[in-house]
Amino acid sequence: MQKAKGATERIIEILDQPLEEGQVGIETDISNLPITIDSVSFAYSEEEPVIEGVSLDAQPGQMVAFVGPSGGGKTTMFGLIERFYEPTKGEIRIGNTPIQKLSLTSWRNQIGYVSQESAMMAGTIRENLYYGLENGDQIPDGRLWEVAKMAYADQFIADFPKGLDTEVGERGVKLSGGQRQRIAIARAFLRDPKILMMDEATASLDSQSEGIVQQALTRLMDGRTTFVIAHRLSTIVNADKIVFIEKGRVTGIGTHQELIQTHDLYREFAQQQLA
Numbered sequence: 001m002q003k004a005k006g007a008t009e010r011i012i013e014i015l016d017q018p019l020e021e022g023q024v025g026i027e028t029d030i031s032n033l034p035i036t037i038d039s040v041s042f043a044y045s046e047e048e049p050v051i052e053g054v055s056l057d058a059q060p061g062q063m064v065a066f067v068g069p070s071g072g073g074k075t076t077m078f079g080l081i082e083r084f085y086e087p088t089k090g091e092i093r094i095g096n097t098p099i100q101k102l103s104l105t106s107w108r109n110q111i112g113y114v115s116q117e118s119a120m121m122a123g124t125i126r127e128n129l130y131y132g133l134e135n136g137d138q139i140p141d142g143r144l145w146e147v148a149k150m151a152y153a154d155q156f157i158a159d160f161p162k163g164l165d166t167e168v169g170e171r172g173v174k175l176s177g178g179q180r181q182r183i184a185i186a187r188a189f190l191r192d193p194k195i196l197m198m199d200e201a202t203a204s205l206d207s208q209s210e211g212i213v214q215q216a217l218t219r220l221m222d223g224r225t226t227f228v229i230a231h232r233l234s235t236i237v238n239a240d241k242i243v244f245i246e247k248g249r250v251t252g253i254g255t256h257q258e259l260i261q262t263h264d265l266y267r268e269f270a271q272q273q274l275a
């Protein structure tokens with residue numbers, strides 16, 4: 001009773017929060033539009049800015065990797081693109097439209113977030129796939145198998161006697177790290193986002209599993225503009241553009257080869273942190 005009371009109070013507090021601003025705005029398809037981050041600064045509080053004058057762009061379909069020391073501002077940049085925060089200066093545009101002009105729903109529905117340390121909810125594989133989608137429970141099995149296949153997850157799901165209805169998590173089967181990641185990738189395929197935000201796992205899988213996950217991700221990124229917080233050299237080498245962020249500023253933009261030649265800290269980083 002005591003525990004439930006505490007939790008309920010907290011839930012009611014959240015339900016009582018006013019709606020986020022920016023719910024209304026332009027509804028528009030953002031496929032094939034470049035993203036421009038234009039002199040963006042941001043501070044969490046009155047104190048020192050955490051992001052200062054960051055400018056970069058991502059052309060449709062490009063992969064842009066954020067790299068740099070801890071506390072540099074990579075996650076904060078993700079938060080700004082996802083509109084969890086608003087820049088204090090500058091703006092982020094999709095095509096010619098500042099993203100703040102779009103309705104929040106329209107923007108968020110077209111952005112996919114894949115964390116490779118993806119947690120599964122208690123429930124079935126099916127529920128884990130459609131989680132968060134309106135009328136998700138009405139998505140036909142055929143479509144769910146299709147996205148599972150694209151994520152190379154169909155085989156192990158089919159191997160469970162209950163297939164899509166297999167319970168996972170505490171009460172059900174324990175999925176391996178690689179299986180969880182592929183379900184997270186299948187989940188992203190189901191949403192078909194135009195922009196992909198990817199937070200790369202720091203812990204690595206065994207090399208066979210890693211290979212399959214990598215293949216699934218490559219397929220997911222195909223044709224989508226992707227921002228990745230990268231921890232792996234293999235990802236970075238494939239990036240169209242690497243953005244080195246330190247202390248809230250961009251100190252280098254280029255391909256791996258370019259930065260290796262021109263950016264001392266990047267070279268050190270690539271040798272030590274990423275290798």
Ligand SMILES: Nc1ncnc2c1ncn2[C@@H]1O[C@H](COP(=O)(O)OP(=O)(O)OP(=O)(O)O)[C@@H](O)[C@H]1O
Pocket residue numbers: 044045050068069070071072073074075076077
């Ligand atoms: N919610 C927050 N409120 C106040 N300050 C924050 C908040 N989140 C991050 N910061 C500060 O902003 C700065 C940038 O943090 P951020 O999380 O963006 O770095 P990062 O590059 O993602 O680091 P890491 O590689 O460790 O994940 C840090 O100084 C951090 O302490």
Ligand SMILES: [Mg+2]
Pocket residue numbers: 074075076
């Ligand atoms: Mg971070």
